[in-house]
Amino acid sequence: MINPQMLTLLRESRGLSGAKLAELSQIPQPTLSKMENGLAPLDPARLMQIAEVLDYPIEAFAWTDPVYGFGHAAFYHRKQQALPQTTLRKIQANVNLTRIRLERLLRSIVVDAEYPVPVLDGVEFGGPAGAARAVRAQWRIPMGPIEDMMAVIERAGIIVVRTSLESPKISAISIDAIGTYPPLILLNTGMSADRERFTLAHELAHLVLHSAVAAPDEAEDEANSFASEFLMPAAEIRVQLKGITLERAAQLKRVWKVAMSAIIRRARDLGTIDETRYRSLNVSISQKGWRKVEPVEIPRDEPSIVTALVDVHLREHGYTVEELAQVVALSSAEFGARFDVAPLPPKREVGASRSHLRAVL
Amino acid sequence: MIDELMTEDEAAELIAPHRAALASFLLTGWADWIKLVEQNPMLATVRNTTRANVVYDRVTELAEAYFDAEGITTTRSKQFLAVTLADGRLILRFKKFKGRSMRTSGIPTAQRLEIEAQQVELDGMAVTHLTVGYLPDDLGVELDLTAVVCSFNGRPLWSIDLDAAETGSVVVPVKSTKPVGPTVRSTRPAARKEEAEGQ
Numbered sequence: 001m002i003n004p005q006m007l008t009l010l011r012e013s014r015g016l017s018g019a020k021l022a023e024l025s026q027i028p029q030p031t032l033s034k035m036e037n038g039l040a041p042l043d044p045a046r047l048m049q050i051a052e053v054l055d056y057p058i059e060a061f062a063w064t065d066p067v068y069g070f071g072h073a074a075f076y077h078r079k080q081q082a083l084p085q086t087t088l089r090k091i092q093a094n095v096n097l098t099r100i101r102l103e104r105l106l107r108s109i110v111v112d113a114e115y116p117v118p119v120l121d122g123v124e125f126g127g128p129a130g131a132a133r134a135v136r137a138q139w140r141i142p143m144g145p146i147e148d149m150m151a152v153i154e155r156a157g158i159i160v161v162r163t164s165l166e167s168p169k170i171s172a173i174s175i176d177a178i179g180t181y182p183p184l185i186l187l188n189t190g191m192s193a194d195r196e197r198f199t200l201a202h203e204l205a206h207l208v209l210h211s212a213v214a215a216p217d218e219a220e221d222e223a224n225s226f227a228s229e230f231l232m233p234a235a236e237i238r239v240q241l242k243g244i245t246l247e248r249a250a251q252l253k254r255v256w257k258v259a260m261s262a263i264i265r266r267a268r269d270l271g272t273i274d275e276t277r278y279r280s281l282n283v284s285i286s287q288k289g290w291r292k293v294e295p296v297e298i299p300r301d302e303p304s305i306v307t308a309l310v311d312v313h314l315r316e317h318g319y320t321v322e323e324l325a326q327v328v329a330l331s332s333a334e335f336g337a338r339f340d341v342a343p344l345p346p347k348r349e350v351g352a353s354r355s356h357l358r359a360v361l
Numbered sequence: 362m363i364d365e366l367m368t369e370d371e372a373a374e375l376i377a378p379h380r381a382a383l384a385s386f387l388l389t390g391w392a393d394w395i396k397l398v399e400q401n402p403m404l405a406t407v408r409n410t411t412r413a414n415v416v417y418d419r420v421t422e423l424a425e426a427y428f429d430a431e432g433i434t435t436t437r438s439k440q441f442l443a444v445t446l447a448d449g450r451l452i453l454r455f456k457k458f459k460g461r462s463m464r465t466s467g468i469p470t471a472q473r474l475e476i477e478a479q480q481v482e483l484d485g486m487a488v489t490h491l492t493v494g495y496l497p498d499d500l501g502v503e504l505d506l507t508a509v510v511c512s513f514n515g516r517p518l519w520s521i522d523l524d525a526a527e528t529g530s531v532v533v534p535v536k537s538t539k540p541v542g543p544t545v546r547s548t549r550p551a552a553r554k555e556e557a558e559g560q
Contacts (some may be wrong), residue, residue, distance in 0.1 A: 240405065
């Protein structure tokens with residue numbers, strides 16, 4: 001039994017319009033449109049044609065998993081509204097498919113979250129910075145720099161995956177838990193390690209502050225304010241920012257694992273430098289070509305949950321890579337590429353050593 | 362005096378057995394400084410002279426231990442270390458360079474001026490003073506260059522590259538206490554049984 005909604009979702013996930021898929025699969029577009037609306041049956045022959053064009057196993061078209069919108073915070077801020085509709089639909093479809101795949105991979109597996117993701121009203125905490133301090137306290141994060149932002153996020157049960165979000169305009173998409181789907185952050189690929197950390201804190205802000213209420217116009221500013229305080233608590237970093245120079249910003253980047261530009265902005269926001277000095281430092285950064293690539297590399301925080309759950313299926317549940325690919329309705333090749341899993345020998349002993357797994361959904 | 366100074370080839374030959382060690386002192390001294398900053402972020406905001414003092418103390422501590430073990434004379438005048446080679450004809454000292462010109466800075470004491478002018482003599486024999494130095498990059502994050510330099514009136518005559526900056530940038534060791542993500546476990550009875558049996 002084919003699910004028309006899934007047909008649309010799978011088409012959009014490949015970035016194809018209805019007209020393009022009709023052309024590639026040699027099915028009249030009105031017929032395809034009716035199929036997607038459940039007004040015309042999809043016979044096996046045509047299903048095969050479509051599945052081949054979209055490079056999905058035919059089982060995927062029968063999925064009945066719920067498809068959700070992204071709620072208040074996840075998707076629709078001004079930068080993203082500048083993207084073409086086809087791109088937005090492709091992203092939305094892939095986010096939904098990622099959630100569905102993760103939900104399937106999470107069956108028979110539990111993630112032992114150490115603390116919940118609180119939903120806070122920023123006003124009650126005196127603003128986003130106050131909410132950030134509250135989350136740090138609730139999660140028992142020790143004073144000082146956050147050693148591994150990815151681990152902090154994942155210990156709250158939030159699943160993080162890196163994936164191409166089609167445009168550098170989008171750093172990440174966060175989606176709160178709904179139904180059987182866990183909270184999820186999709187990080188765009190191609191970001192520096194320090195920018196990833198700030199982005200994670202920014203997305204955490206959306207989950208904490210903007211899940212339950214309609215995101216205000218200033219939601220992005222609020223999320224940045226939250227992220228700055230979460231990664232660089234004012235009470236601890238203020239004294240280190242006095243008279244900030246580029247050299248000191250570079251040293252502090254190593255310590256706080258935040259971009260030099262973010263540290264300098266923090267100095268301005270906390271009043272340790274004035275606007276003139278802030279602009280001057282930014283001009284220097286631009287002149288040195290550091291807007292795109294900053295000096296001083298920091299170690300990249302790596303997600304672990306998806307890697308671990310694939311590992312449980314392979315080691316403990318006795319699945320092969322091919323079987324897992326079937327579970328999430330991907331070809332073995334695409335599963336391997338998305339999960340960075342090397343094909344295993346057909347016969348395998350439980351506990352046998354295996355190549356490193358890394359989720360790149 | 363300039364024609365009485367040791368030549369680059371002669372100095373290079375004397376330094377050759379110790380070249381790797383000299384490079385490692387500079388690299389280790391700098392790496393230790395970076396580690397200190399990691400442990401105490403406030404150090405990131407100290408003056409460059411403070412940083413130079415910390416690095417100097419570490420570099421000379423290592424150098425002194427090394428040359429003492431090699432049976433090579435080292436002397437401390439106040440806190441400054443000098444290493445004497447070739448029966449006193451060559452003296453090494455340790456400094457931070459001001460820039461890529463490999464000049465150094467300091468209080469212009471009579472002794473410093475004498476050394477810069479290479480006017481020191483020992484029993485009527487000219488003594489060549491060389492500076493084992495390092496230059497941090499613009500941001501004070503890594504070393505830009507390391508070299509042994511022979512200067513005359515403050516200007517470098519020749520230099521021997523120590524290649525410490527190229528042999529490896531400062532690698533800050535990864536802390537073993539790095540936090541990890543949550544536990545991900547199977548809820549299947551069979552898997553749990555296997556797990557229990559494996560313990």
